[in-house]
Amino acid sequence: MVSHGDGDHERFAHYVQKDKIMASALDGTPVVALCGKVWVPGRDPKKYPVCPMCKEIYDSMGAGGDKDKGGKDK
Numbered sequence: 755m756v757s758h759g760d761g762d763h764e765r766f767a768h769y770v771q772k773d774k775i776m777a778s779a780l781d782g783t784p785v786v787a788l789c790g791k792v793w794v795p796g797r798d799p800k801k802y803p804v805c806p807m808c809k810e811i812y813d814s815m816g817a818g819g820d821k822d823k824g825g826k827d828k
Contacts, residue, residue, distance in 0.1 A: 765802060765803075766802050766803055766804060766805035766806075766808075767799030767800070767801075767802040767803065767804050767805065768787030768788070768789060768791055768799075768804075768805045768808045769787055769788045769789075769804070769805070769808040769809070769811070769812050770785045770786070770787050770788075770795070771785075774786075775795060778794060778795055779795070782794055787805065787808055788807070788808040788811040788812060789805055789807035789808045789811065791805070
């Protein structure tokens with residue numbers, strides 16, 4: 755599912771790959787959040803709560819991000 759800025763998505767900060775955010779800041783290209791939202795970042799994400807869908811997807815990927823792609827070992 756891809757959202758283009760409608761509804762509740764506007765009230766949250768979203769998870770996006772850091773390199774994509776940097777590219778967007780330089781050339782204004784849209785980014786795609788883990789939840790599917792597509793937009794050009796332009797606001798301070800620290801002022802908004804984290805998107806619950808992005809957080810759920812991120813958490814399911816494992817705590818280590820790129821370092822720990824296999825998930826959590828217990």
